[in-house]
Amino acid sequence: MGFARLELVSEHGCFGGVQRFYKHASSEIGLPMHFALFLPPQALAGQKVPLLTFLAGLTCTEETFSMKAGAQRLAAQLGLALLMPDTSPRNTGVDSEDHHWDFGVGAGFYLDATQAPWSGHWCMESYLLKELLPAVTAEFQLDSKRQGLFGHSMGGHGALTLALRHPGVFQSLSAFAPICAPTKCPWGHKAFTGYLGQDESIWAEHDASLLMAQQKTAPYPGGILIDQGLADKFLAEQLYPEAFEAACAQAGQPLTLRRHAGYDHGYYFIGTFMEDHLRHHAQALAQA
Numbered sequence: 138m139g140f141a142r143l144e145l146v147s148e149h150g151c152f153g154g155v156q157r158f159y160k161h162a163s164s165e166i167g168l169p170m171h172f173a174l175f176l177p178p179q180a181l182a183g184q185k186v187p188l189l190t191f192l193a194g195l196t197c198t199e200e201t202f203s204m205k206a207g208a209q210r211l212a213a214q215l216g217l218a219l220l221m222p223d224t225s226p227r228n229t230g231v232d233s234e235d236h237h238w239d240f241g242v243g244a245g246f247y248l249d250a251t252q253a254p255w256s257g258h259w260c261m262e263s264y265l266l267k268e269l270l271p272a273v274t275a276e277f278q279l280d281s282k283r284q285g286l287f288g289h290s291m292g293g294h295g296a297l298t299l300a301l302r303h304p305g306v307f308q309s310l311s312a313f314a315p316i317c318a319p320t321k322c323p324w325g326h327k328a329f330t331g332y333l334g335q336d337e338s339i340w341a342e343h344d345a346s347l348l349m350a351q352q353k354t355a356p357y358p359g360g361i362l363i364d365q366g367l368a369d370k371f372l373a374e375q376l377y378p379e380a381f382e383a384a385c386a387q388a389g390q391p392l393t394l395r396r397h398a399g400y401d402h403g404y405y406f407i408g409t410f411m412e413d414h415l416r417h418h419a420q421a422l423a424q425a
């Protein structure tokens with residue numbers, strides 16, 4: 138499965154590999170979508186390398202991680218391709234799509250909306266799993282059997298929930314400051330009410346801690362890595378890493394949850410611990 142229409146927006150040599158930005162016609166979203174892709178030198182030389190997808194947080198685009206996380210140098214060394222999707226559809230014709238920074242544009246929450254007017258285009262889960270990942274691995278001859286997933290904040294929620302909702306697709310998983318229990322926090326309540334409606338039993342299907350608590354065996358036996366800054370202004374009200382920690386303990390899922398004094402929610406924090414995440418994925422994907 139490839140792309141119906143793929144347009145190269147820009148291309149930049151980067152640590153012996155190439156950082157590219159693309160636009161394509163998405164059949165799942167029903168609109169054009171943007172994504173960024175880093176191909177390491179090994180891929181340019183024809184080797185079938187693993188794909189590591191990063192899901193970004195609220196207000197971000199496909200450019201944010203590409204420009205701020207500093208991941209390309211080590212990804213080039215480790216031979217990892219990096220995929221950075223956008224965080225929502227844009228220019229959808231929904232009048233209120235950009236009225237809030239934490240709902241609508243830039244806030245797709247990596248799920249398929251069921252409620253009008255969002256259900257028309259807001260289907261990020263289907264977009265990623267049914268369309269973008271298969272098309273990217275096919276188009277660029279990446280190893281679809283060796284895929285990792287990580288993300289930040291709303292994208293951390295996306296990484297943890299999509300990895301649990303789609304067993305077998307990803308072989309490695311990590312997150313930075315993820316929203317771990319969206320059914321308990323204001324960001325989650327707002328997004329789930331708007332996109333999914335009032336039925337909280339449906340919300341539970343998109344809550345990483347509730348999904349993990351239901352697992353009969355550890356879905357990621359090699360371990361999940363989570364980093365959390367203790368100076369993160371969203372930690373107390375929005376993130377609930379302790380809920381995911383308890384759920385992993387219940388499910389027998391190995392989890393390395395590191396709490397770091399002095400680090401906030403932003404990309405200085407992400408950049409600081411990026412190396413550990415890339416090595417975590419490279420090691421798991423080498424064994425997959």
Ligand SMILES: N[C@@H](CCC(=O)N[C@@H](CS)C(=O)NCC(=O)O)C(=O)O
Nearest residue numbers: 194195196197201238290291403404
């Ligand atoms: N606009 C929000 C902050 C939004 C925010 O912190 N977004 C995070 C993800 S949840 C991010 O990665 N922003 C992009 C950046 O730091 O470059 C506020 O005023 O508090």
